Amino acid sequence: MEIPFLKTPVEFLKGVGPQRADLLRKELGIFVYYDLLSHYPFRYIDRTKFYKINEIVDNLSLIQIIVRLKSVEVIGEKSAKRLVAQANDDTGNIELVWFQSIKWIEKNLQPNSLYVIFGKVSFFNGKKQITHPELELYQSTNPNYGNLTLQPVYSSTEKLKIFGLDSKGIQKIIATLLQQSLPHINNVLPQYITDKYHLYHSVDALKNIHFPINSQTLKFATNTLKFEELFFIQLKLLRTKLLRTQKFKGNVFTKVGDKFTYFFHNLLPFTLTDAQKRVIKEIRLDTQKGIQMNRLVQGDVGSGKTVVALMVMLLAIDNGYQTCLMAPTEILATQHYHSLKALLKNDFVNIALLTGSTKTKERRILHQQLLSGQLNILIGTHALIEDPVVFKNLGLAVIDEQHRFGVEQRAKLWRKNIIPPHILVMTATPIPRTLAMTLYGDLDVSVIDELPAGRKPIETLHLYENQRLRKFGLMQQEIAKGRQVYVVYPLIKESATLDLKNLLEGCEVIATEFPLPQYKISIVHGQMKAKDKEFEMQRFVKGETQIMVATTVIEVGVNVPNATVMVIENAERFGLSQLHQLRGRVGRGADYSFCILMSSQKLTKDGRTRLQTMVQTQDGFKISEIDLQLRGPGNIEGKEQSGVLDLKIADLALDQQILMEARNTVIQLFEEDPDLKNPKNELIKNYFIQTKTGITLDKIS
Ligand code: ADP
Numbered sequence: 001m002e003i004p005f006l007k008t009p010v011e012f013l014k015g016v017g018p019q020r021a022d023l024l025r026k027e028l029g030i031f032v033y034y035d036l037l038s039h040y041p042f043r044y045i046d047r048t049k050f051y052k053i054n055e056i057v058d059n060l061s062l063i064q065i066i067v068r069l070k071s072v073e074v075i076g077e078k079s080a081k082r083l084v085a086q087a088n089d090d091t092g093n094i095e096l097v098w099f100q101s102i103k104w105i106e107k108n109l110q111p112n113s114l115y116v117i118f119g120k121v122s123f124f125n126g127k128k129q130i131t132h133p134e135l136e137l138y139q140s141t142n143p144n145y146g147n148l149t150l151q152p153v154y155s156s157t158e159k160l161k162i163f164g165l166d167s168k169g170i171q172k173i174i175a176t177l178l179q180q181s182l183p184h185i186n187n188v189l190p191q192y193i194t195d196k197y198h199l200y201h202s203v204d205a206l207k208n209i210h211f212p213i214n215s216q217t218l219k220f221a222t223n224t225l226k227f228e229e230l231f232f233i234q235l236k237l238l239r240t241k242l243l244r245t246q247k248f249k250g251n252v253f254t255k256v257g258d259k260f261t262y263f264f265h266n267l268l269p270f271t272l273t274d275a276q277k278r279v280i281k282e283i284r285l286d287t288q289k290g291i292q293m294n295r296l297v298q299g300d301v302g303s304g305k306t307v308v309a310l311m312v313m314l315l316a317i318d319n320g321y322q323t324c325l326m327a328p329t330e331i332l333a334t335q336h337y338h339s340l341k342a343l344l345k346n347d348f349v350n351i352a353l354l355t356g357s358t359k360t361k362e363r364r365i366l367h368q369q370l371l372s373g374q375l376n377i378l379i380g381t382h383a384l385i386e387d388p389v390v391f392k393n394l395g396l397a398v399i400d401e402q403h404r405f406g407v408e409q410r411a412k413l414w415r416k417n418i419i420p421p422h423i424l425v426m427t428a429t430p431i432p433r434t435l436a437m438t439l440y441g442d443l444d445v446s447v448i449d450e451l452p453a454g455r456k457p458i459e460t461l462h463l464y465e466n467q468r469l470r471k472f473g474l475m476q477q478e479i480a481k482g483r484q485v486y487v488v489y490p491l492i493k494e495s496a497t498l499d500l501k502n503l504l505e506g507c508e509v510i511a512t513e514f515p516l517p518q519y520k521i522s523i524v525h526g527q528m529k530a531k532d533k534e535f536e537m538q539r540f541v542k543g544e545t546q547i548m549v550a551t552t553v554i555e556v557g558v559n560v561p562n563a564t565v566m567v568i569e570n571a572e573r574f575g576l577s578q579l580h581q582l583r584g585r586v587g588r589g590a591d592y593s594f595c596i597l598m599s600s601q602k603l604t605k606d607g608r609t610r611l612q613t614m615v616q617t618q619d620g621f622k623i624s625e626i627d628l629q630l631r632g633p634g635n636i637e638g639k640e641q642s643g644v645l646d647l648k649i650a651d652l653a654l655d656q657q658i659l660m661e662a663r664n665t666v667i668q669l670f671e672e673d674p675d676l677k678n679p680k681n682e683l684i685k686n687y688f689i690q691t692k693t694g695i696t697l698d699k700i701s
């Protein structure tokens, strides 16, 4: 690629000019030639198919016909003035109408000639009609009519259309640009890679993505551009990782010490699963290498990530370091604080909580204890990185429920120490492999792919409103056994008051269903003060209340093993990963549990699929794949912080195979040639440097 040429502002392209350029920038974010070239069509119209007039039955369908022009006349006055042409083929008649450029078109039309006509057919007074058709003279010698076989369709906007940049207009300027660009486009990948994966030269890929010769070349072009896109994203991610390991030292946790051993032998209330053991081992190996660890731990809800984090923290503490654990919400941070304290029993480890509502006085004490090294574990929210917290010696930072923390925030944590702390990231629910490799492609990944033994499956039911008696029956049955129940309402973003109204009405109904004084209800919702929320949560945790009615604040992390029923109201309004998270709140003890998904009768297709998926499977990895397919990566939570998901052509739900190939190619490339010094990799290096896809390139000379 010749970058300077491709960075020419679109204004200078023939047929664009300052006004259209301004619109292209504002409406489509197209600034320079490169942006326009990579404004790929979002679909193609098959122009190889010709209809007969009598085959046209659907209103407003786009069709292509060959007709003979019979007559042309201008009718009407002033604003109603129009050009009308009558045309036919051997099966029927059709009318062609123009409201604009009448004179010019009239002059150029040749009655009695054959034309290829393309446009949207409407039925007007019983007549078939096309307004402003595309047309060209039929030439039997050129069966391809300007080589249009698959015509590109480009996204445009109302404003752009006013200025002549509808799909067709954009097609025109792209054709012009493509023509001019050809000499300036070099291959971005060397031949040994394009050969191996049957990819086009970049030039052919660009030509065929915009103006495919046929569906076969379109497929090759699409694959090539997807591969290129994913390849350079992976190059950037893996380069970041490589530089980090070359540049940053890591704390070395040499020994397994007293605290770890004491906890393991005396306090750990269960046997670790094999998966938990394996992950702890992987982390331990990482922390002995002298390289900073950046590891993602993926595990399904309830797979026991917390205890893994705790044991790794103990390892750090035994080696003389402090640790912190960061959670996305105050409730979750508080919950972690209590559950770690409970696991640790006595005070052989100093542990504290820092959130937005920590008082200034307490904060000051905390700061001192951190600075002196007295405090071993600090648990908190964002406050942890925003606050001027200074550690004496932070050796490990654990981030729970990662997908709300961006790369930038991870980076802030590093700056808390001279030698950056090891970073352990834990996801709330599994995310699909493709997404993990793109969002967290610079991290190593461990998977806890096993649930603790003895977990009973959670029976999931989908009930409609008119089956609510069954819901109450189940709730009563479980509460009578001494169990507890969650009832969750969706957050309605547009209306917090409506939210609250739903929730409070729900509570009233529940109260009438459970009239006896021994039944108590906790209520938690977004408009309560943190302190009040915490109080209500604790009542439920301690078993003082039997029913917890809440909006989704309980979504992440609460752990009440005695709870055996999760009722989700308006379940169709929740996303799949949220539903899965919520369901994971039950089935934590040894008892058989239930998840009841309540919904209205009217469901969208996606809504139905989501609920069916929940009923059919409990496998978080499977659910996350379906979620990705339904929603597309653009809507997966957390992507805002990450530019890597603004993909131009690749689709993480569909292109798993290409992504794997691209990533493996990069891995192999860096194994052989980490600094891209080998002449055979020059194309890659050039493109990488020029586009600044990577971070500082000081290692590449
Ligand atoms: P998550 O991975 O969703 O964060 P938690 O760490 O909250 O899961 O663990 C869920 C529950 O399982 C907790 O009550 C925890 O104490 C328990 N648990 C964790 N590991 C085991 C194990 N190996 N055997 C039995 N119970 C376990």
Ligand code: MG
Pocket (backbone or CB within 6 Å): 305, 306, 400, 557
């Ligand atoms: Mg957790």
